[in-house]
Amino acid sequence: MFERFTKAARAAVTGAQEECRATSGRKIGTGHLLLALLRGDGPAARALRGRGLEIGALRASVARRAGEGDLDAEALRTLGIDLDAVREAAEGTFGEGALDAPAGRFRKGHIPFAPESKKALELSLRHAIRLKHDRIDDGHILLGVLHDEKTEAVRVLVAEGVDVDALRADVTRLINAAAA
Known part of the structure; x- marks a missing residue:
């Protein structure tokens, strides 16, 4: 599948790995993909910027929501465990x-993709096929990331006030124009 990725799509994948390394993340999430897409200059970046997103604010929003699926602080609170008090x-x-990952702990070597990120990359191929494109561009990756409304990236975008359906329409229009 990766042989069909354009230079911009490959840059998004490696950029997501860089975003994950920068935060000592254990797995590359859809938030990391979203950040890497915004850093680019292809249709995905243009669509995201067209919705008023900026890298600094989006990076902070992704960081705030990092690990939401790993630990449910509210559930632990019902057991009498207050994570803030523990920290x-x-x-x-x-x-x-003291509870943060040691600097560089997860920075070297291969960083795996989280299941939702793998799914988003798989869906990017499906979106390219659906649109009758023979290559996978960064816009197709964004469509894959936006496909499931439960992903970290979509939750971040909704929290930032982005109309996800309008963003899908924007990026589809831009990748169709680029492919023509």
Whole structure:
């Protein structure tokens, strides 16, 4: 499948890995893909910027929502576990950032894609086929990321006030124009 990726699509995949490394992430999520797409200059970036998104604000929003699927703080609270109190106690004893991943811990070697990111990349091929395009561009990746409304990336975009249906329409129009 990756042999069908354009230079912009490949840059989005490697850029997502860079975004994940920068945050010492364990897996490349759809939020990382979204950030990498916004950093580019293809149809996906133009569509995202057209919706008023900026890299700094989006990066902060992705960081705030990182790990939402890993631990449910509210569920732990019902068991009497307050994650904020645990962090405060650990940092009081061991210093600030004691619970953070050590610098560089996940920065070297292969970083796997989270299941939802793998699915988004698979869906990018389906969107290219649906649109009768023989190559997968960054816009197709964005359509794959936007395909499931439950992904981290879509939740981030909705929280930022983005009309996801309008964004889909924008990127579809831009990739069709680029393919013509």
